Amino acid sequence: MRKDGKSGFTARGEATRLRIIEAAAEIVYAEGAAGMSLDEVMDASRTSKSQLYHYFCDKDALIQEVIGRQTRRIVEANAPHLDKLDSFDALRSWCNMIIEANRTFGAIGGCPLGSLASELSAQSEQARAGLANGFEAWRSIIAEGLARMKNQDKLMPSADTQALSMAFVAAIQGGILLSKTSRNSQPLEVALNMALSHIERYVVAPAER
Amino acid sequence: MRKDGKSGFTARGEATRLRIIEAAAEIVYAEGAAGMSLDEVMDASRTSKSQLYHYFCDKDALIQEVIGRQTRRIVEANAPHLDKLDSFDALRSWCNMIIEANRTFGAIGGCPLGSLASELSAQSEQARAGLANGFEAWRSIIAEGLARMKNQDKLMPSADTQALSMAFVAAIQGGILLSKTSRNSQPLEVALNMALSHIERYVVAPAER
DNA sequence: CACGAATTGGACTGTTCAGTCCATTTTTGG
DNA sequence: CCAAAAATGGACTGAACAGTCCAATTCGTG
Structure with a gap:
């Protein structure tokens, strides 16, 4: 061997x-x-x-691997944008990417992680834990991006990057779910605009820095 | 007969x-x-x-009835609060009710409508349409509550009650999903706070009216 | 090349499940 | 009280499915 x-x-x-x-x-x-x-x-x-x-060893173990794979794919797809987050515009363009991606691939199936979380969280503790880790990995790279903006004085020191990133993931998930159900990208757009405005309150105006 | x-x-x-x-x-x-x-x-x-x-006539028909029942229950549970929406505080206390309800009943199962939407929207066109109607009914009574606030000059005329209510439902759904997955009510609280802040921007300050 | 380990093929089992069918009981309206 | 309609009981069928098992093949290494 x-x-x-x-x-x-x-x-x-x-x-x-x-x-x-x-x-x-x-x-x-x-x-x-x-x-x-x-x-x-x-x-x-x-x-x-x-x-x-x-x-x-069984079907559940395979599903668990699927959860890991989908998490990795989402992180890989988002990291390039989030790694160079240096302005509110960059944030906005990342949102546009999400909307575009949802229109292209996810209009019917939604978010692979969100769908699995909804289906499995109450059924399998192992799956739930894996999915929680997946969401956390995703939220975490968003938080890092926001923290980087804060370090660059693009966001106010009072901005709670942990909470803001969590709210962002929630807006994404809720928006995708409603868009998939209504077969209309508007709910996702509206939800992401809310999340953007929420962060915009902490943007440091050019004059201030 | x-x-x-x-x-x-x-x-x-x-x-x-x-x-x-x-x-x-x-x-x-x-x-x-x-x-x-x-x-x-x-x-x-x-x-x-x-x-x-x-x-x-078959299992699908029964599921369809379940969708209708869950929609009615959600509307019935929310309408009392939304019917007398007359201040930002009333909005806030409605959010607290949602958080409390989620802690009590939905911590594991999440939102009955959201879970079904996630599971069935891509599988059955009939179910998807029913669930879209359900979300729309819910969003609609929220929009009516916000419109009433606007008529009472509690919200600025520029407030888009349609979009705001849609963003609210998205925040609720995303927050509930993350809370159910992480077994922690914080994501829902954070998401609802975002939705509240989003509306707060349109609140008319007492002095102005 | 040869031997053991890894990999693969595919038949088979027991269970679960949606849906069918017919017989029986209960209710209704005249 | 009686026929017709409604409601109910429950056995049965065929398909789908996860999981088991043993035999055959291919691969890596000494």
């Missing part, structure tokens, strides 16, 4: 494992965790039952 | 029908629509299979 990293799987095995998670993530996004059948995953990932149970 | 109202069922039949909807609503709230089995509904409502199919 060759040890590649610490996974205990060979390169081929690891590739299969990833293919399964990828396929499962898509199906979960489209049909929910309860709606995903292992047969569908087998078809979509070109694997067999024994492979599924070779790499994951 | 006696015609009671327009339902086509006798009083006993109508009572059975309601008992089924009530039981289904509780189970759906606890386990989701996909997680609800008809056998559970039968047990909880003390009915048989044939009764379920006598009153509802």
